[in-house]
Amino acid sequence: MRYFILALFTGFLMILFNMPATHAAELRIHGSSTVGLALKDKIETFAKKNPDIFIQRQISNSGRGLIELNANEADIAMVSAPHEFFMRRITDIDWMQLSVYQVGERHAVFITHQDNPIKRITREQMRQILNGHISNWQTLGWEDAPILLVAEFATGGIRTSVEHALLNGEDIGINFMRIKSAPMIIDMVQRNPYAIGIVSEDMINKDVKHIKLDAPITQPLLLIVKGKPSPEVEKFLKYLKAQYVEIKTN
Numbered sequence: 001m002r003y004f005i006l007a008l009f010t011g012f013l014m015i016l017f018n019m020p021a022t023h024a025a026e027l028r029i030h031g032s033s034t035v036g037l038a039l040k041d042k043i044e045t046f047a048k049k050n051p052d053i054f055i056q057r058q059i060s061n062s063g064r065g066l067i068e069l070n071a072n073e074a075d076i077a078m079v080s081a082p083h084e085f086f087m088r089r090i091t092d093i094d095w096m097q098l099s100v101y102q103v104g105e106r107h108a109v110f111i112t113h114q115d116n117p118i119k120r121i122t123r124e125q126m127r128q129i130l131n132g133h134i135s136n137w138q139t140l141g142w143e144d145a146p147i148l149l150v151a152e153f154a155t156g157g158i159r160t161s162v163e164h165a166l167l168n169g170e171d172i173g174i175n176f177m178r179i180k181s182a183p184m185i186i187d188m189v190q191r192n193p194y195a196i197g198i199v200s201e202d203m204i205n206k207d208v209k210h211i212k213l214d215a216p217i218t219q220p221l222l223l224i225v226k227g228k229p230s231p232e233v234e235k236f237l238k239y240l241k242a243q244y245v246e247i248k249t250n
Contacts, residue, residue: 027232028074030058031065032157033182034106034200035078035221039240046239053232061181063155066090069098069226075233079222080106080157080200083247085164089154097226101242104221107201108158108165111186111208113193118142122214127166129196131173137194149176150188150197157219158182158200165217220245 029036029043036059047055058074065077066086070093079086083100087093110126112118118140128134129147138144151172152159163169177195179185185197190207197208200219204210223242225233 024052025230025232026054026056027076027236028056028058029076029078029223029236030056030068030074031060031078032062032080032221033059034080034157034202034219035062035103035223037183037200037202038104038106038221039078042240046236049239050235053235059181061152061155062086062157062160063090063153066093066224067155069224070094072226075225075230076236077224079224080219081160081164082220083222083224083245085160085169086155088169089160095247098247099225099229100245100247101223101225101237102220102245103223103240103242106219106221108161108217108219109199109201109204110211110213111189111197111199111204112211113189113195114207114209115193116142116209116211118211119209120212120214123166123217126213130162130167135174143194145194148192148195149174150179150185150192150195151176152182152185152198153178153180156182158198161219162198162217 036057043055043057062079062081063086065074065079067090068074069077087095121140125134125140129149135147136144137147154171163172177188179188182199183203185199186203186205186208189195189197223237229237
């Protein structure tokens with residue numbers, strides 16, 4: 001009876017923590033919503049092919065993934081901006097312990113409400129929105145109404161990529177609405193006719209409009225590992241055909 005109760009209790013813990021007893025190992029993949037969305041199908045396929053590995057995919061943002069990797073709370077950080085940009089923003093990480101792998105790329109894009117008639121703007125116009133030189137939609141040919149910018153926190157990969165492409169790495173120079181996670185920006189923009197949001201191309205849906213730039217802003221899709229990769233991490237990187245990226249320290 002005692003062994004039956006012990007087995008029952010163990011099974012309950014496995015269900016509680018969503019880690020079935022059949023899994024021999026765990027792979028914690030945390031960070032960028034852009035990378036997480038881009039790799040969603042591949043992660044699910046990998047999990048089906050490797051039922052002995054429990055996959056924990058936790059979506060937040062690039063910086064949070066790096067912080068959790070550094071604290072040994074994740075095995076892989078998903079990052080959607082060049083790693084050297086984060087070296088300047090997150091200074092308490094020993095970058096020489098990390099290995100960077102690229103698994104693809106996406107474009108950072110700008111979205112507006114469906115009622116907004118603006119279809120295209122230049123990178124220069126977008127730069128002026130970000131630094132406050134353009135603050136009203138009338139300047140771009142629409143209504144006399146203030147532009148509401150919606151973007152991630154400073155540790156977000158999409159925002160970081162845009163700042164380095166358009167502002168030479170400087171922070172956005174205006175007051176704007178900061179959102180914890182990029183997918184939540186979609187909801188905010190679709191509810192405000194004068195909003196413009198910064199997201200990744202895979203996040204666009206029918207409820208918002210994509211404003212096109214005259215030249216795209218590219219985001220790398222990176223997976224970053226601390227120390228010697230575990231067998232599970234190596235197997236996952238090999239499955240994705242991840243390409244090693246040399247860390248630039250200056």
